[in-house]
Amino acid sequence: MCIRDRSHAPRWGGRPGPLRFAATLLFVVALPVLTVTTGIRVLFSLPQVYDYSIEHFDAASLTGIPESELKRANRELVRYFADDRRLLQLEVTDATGQQVPLFTPVETAHLADVKALLRWVNAVQVASLAYVLAYVVLVYVWAREGSVRDLAGAVVWSAVATYALLGAAGAMALAGFDAFWERLHQALFRNDLWRLDPARHHLIQMFPEEFWFQMVALVVGGTLALMTVLAGLSLAYLWLARPRRDWMEAPLPQEAPTPPQVPAGGPVREGLEGSPSSGGSS
Template structure:
């Protein structure tokens, strides 16, 4: 029986067509200009800069999304408003029944979501229907709405950045980029923990001063300086209400950060074990690997 020449067999094996990944097909295949992708080996200097900028945006956007999502959740949670009204005796401070305060909380949430410029809430006091807030409080609520809507937009933009980066990384590259994504997530939450830690330490050492500093930065006027003896807005939402809300947002963010850290570390370790055991697992987008003889 004739034996196959190993030189010929090896030559045949090396020239046999193998499936190319999506990145390789778009970078090397076909006629016309090629498209260098993040997962391809041919990367121009501009593409490298874009890739690094995108990674930096992801690192910043991830903690921004987590914090703003928690702020948005609490600002829209009527359950927390009702808890605060009862916990901090808003009824006793304002002289209004809890039913009116609960309804006011619902209308404030709607005000943050709709396009109305002025918040007008009517209540019954001393047998007469009157506006819940005076002109100064109403003007301040207009500023608060602008700030809340900015937080909402930041939440949406940061989510879009995170999703776009994840989609592009998974679509155009293989598992190694997913492992890199896990490392970027660790960097992002690390950045977020550092910022939250600094703010939290500042708040713990003196929340009153931290709260005043926040208002001086966030608002361009003094409408936020309200009188707790006469202004119902601060009677409904005293400083203690906001201190508790701040710690809730910080606690939720740290819980989410812990989850991201655990998942990211688990994937990095898993990917490292797979690499050590027999090379990286091919990405689904990369197509089947040819079996070596």
């Protein structure tokens, strides 16, 4: 059995190479994409979110359909977005007790477009999750080409990019959600089936624009909150793991050498010492 020798595995020091830089850049992008798409996927899979719109925007009186029937339709919508049906055929009992189609053919066709878009969102979410996990495992666990400090730095840069992009999108939505919502639909759909009439289309009566404003705010706010937590943890790690010198390893200050002592009468010169010579007798 062959075992890969990791003792000579390349370790990244200094600037990364172009391949490593590209992989890190993709990680910086994939992390917020994963967060946004996960939020969208969760919201569209919870019937309680649909029920919130029915209860808080008076959908029963607008549609003329009992609230219990609308909530039953909500669960059918959740199942429809998760199964393989091309079109949704859904009948409900209205206030007069008659069985009627809940949606018109235009609404049904638009729901098919929404389902196709959700399939794409789900695929992007799975791909971004797979890439984030693969990047962390391959670069930091298997190849050991980066340190935890490198990973923390990449998370911080990802948070900065998220703040910039979602901050701009949030500012546009707050400046005028009607225009923002219309431009978003024009970018996501190739037709005008999403232009529904609030006076006669049940779909927009059940889920009005105010509801979607709250859902957009929830996804954006949740993404920013999660990225803030990740960035905060990363910054805390970078601060705690910063290079610092142990005080026990610091060199002790050395004492200055003691200057030589000078006699009080000044320096003694050699050859000038001794007693004076005595004179001879006559």
